[in-house]
Amino acid sequence: MVGPNKYTAPQSKPETVFHPANPGSVYADILAQVEEAIVTGTFKPGDKLPPEREMQQVFDCSRGPVREALKTLEQKGLLTIKNGPRGGAVVRSLGTRQLRDSLGLLIRNKKVPPSRLAEFREAVEGAAGGLAAQRISQTEQKKLKDMFREMALLAKGGDAPDFWAMERKMHCELAKASGNLMFEWVLTSIHQELPSYGDLYPSAQKGIAESLDHWKNLLKAIDQGDIMLAASLSRLHVRLSHMQHHLTKDDSREGLKNS
Numbered sequence: 001m002v003g004p005n006k007y008t009a010p011q012s013k014p015e016t017v018f019h020p021a022n023p024g025s026v027y028a029d030i031l032a033q034v035e036e037a038i039v040t041g042t043f044k045p046g047d048k049l050p051p052e053r054e055m056q057q058v059f060d061c062s063r064g065p066v067r068e069a070l071k072t073l074e075q076k077g078l079l080t081i082k083n084g085p086r087g088g089a090v091v092r093s094l095g096t097r098q099l100r101d102s103l104g105l106l107i108r109n110k111k112v113p114p115s116r117l118a119e120f121r122e123a124v125e126g127a128a129g130g131l132a133a134q135r136i137s138q139t140e141q142k143k144l145k146d147m148f149r150e151m152a153l154l155a156k157g158g159d160a161p162d163f164w165a166m167e168r169k170m171h172c173e174l175a176k177a178s179g180n181l182m183f184e185w186v187l188t189s190i191h192q193e194l195p196s197y198g199d200l201y202p203s204a205q206k207g208i209a210e211s212l213d214h215w216k217n218l219l220k221a222i223d224q225g226d227i228m229l230a231a232s233l234s235r236l237h238v239r240l241s242h243m244q245h246h247l248t249k250d251d252s253r254e255g256l257k258n259s
Helices: 028-041 052-057 064-074 096-108 115-133 138-158 162-176 181-196 208-223 225-258
Strands: 017-018 078-081 087-090
Touching: 017 028, 017 052, 017 064, 028 052, 028 064, 028 115, 052 064, 064 078, 087 138, 096 181, 115 162, 115 208, 115 225, 138 162, 138 208, 162 181, 208 225
Parallel strands: none
Antiparallel strands: 078 087
């Protein structure tokens, strides 16, 4: 402790990081202060926050708002709260899991309509495809070609579920080949959750031949380093896949009506 109402971060960060909470919004202010200290690196992964009793003194409040703020940060994936005499709030490593979990909740709860998610994918995957044509490494090129060959074998064997699972991995690998971590994180998060969104992600035999043809042309454009064509084909692939899946759904519904 540096003073009666201050708390200093670990030795590598001697500056004071916490101050008394705003009386009009105690919980929100505590949440903001602690979150800021974590995301800015004042408290690093593995660091333990001060005990709740000390935080009460620092924030000049009761135990309730402190505990509530820490619980919220745990739910956000920023902290792990351990019980027991040696327990406490420990800072977690920031990574894609928090992003994936947040996007996953949006997708599973259908907070984003299928058409809007497809619209977003079309824009982002188009950009990722163009960047891949510009930046892809030989190792990534080989991996995509190997995955494409495996997809072709699955299609030939009529294994639709495994085909679409591999197709999903292809999208993630293409995002990685863009060389942009934001594209990789966001698109990987989305594609890992798409199977749980039954209204959006294909699983049937219909559309497999078209998907293979799309990927064949896209990989050729990437091999040739044609940025504009690769971007255009990536956008087109997402758009046509979305349209094809909804046509398949409509066909299924019509069949049920006529049965």
